[in-house]
Amino acid sequence: MHSKQTVKYICESFPSGNHYYYKKELITHDCWENIDSLQWSRARPISKSTFIKREKEGYKTEYIVKKKAPAQVIPIVKK
Numbered sequence: 001m002h003s004k005q006t007v008k009y010i011c012e013s014f015p016s017g018n019h020y021y022y023k024k025e026l027i028t029h030d031c032w033e034n035i036d037s038l039q040w041s042r043a044r045p046i047s048k049s050t051f052i053k054r055e056k057e058g059y060k061t062e063y064i065v066k067k068k069a070p071a072q073v074i075p076i077v078k079k
Contacts, residue, residue: 008060009051010043016070021051 006026013019022043030037055061 004057004059008040008062009046009054010062010064011051012064012066014066015068019048021046021048023050 008024010022010024011019012022023046024043025041027039027041028034028037029039032038051061
């Protein structure tokens with residue numbers, strides 16, 4: 001398990017009202033002293049309860065609000 005300094009929890013909110021929760025971990029490709037080798041891992045899905053639990057425990061959390069317009073529905077007319 002990662003420490004509070006090497007993990008962050010993300011909540012993405014969309015205009016539709018949907019919320020998605022992710023976890024990212026700080027990883028290294030060489031050693032921890034080599035700052036150039038540090039990188040955030042791919043976002044891994046987690047549950048809402050895990051996100052809230054970790055936020056209360058003091059882990060770094062990030063809220064991202066997506067302001068993307070919903071897709072336009074184009075009807076298909078068959079002839």
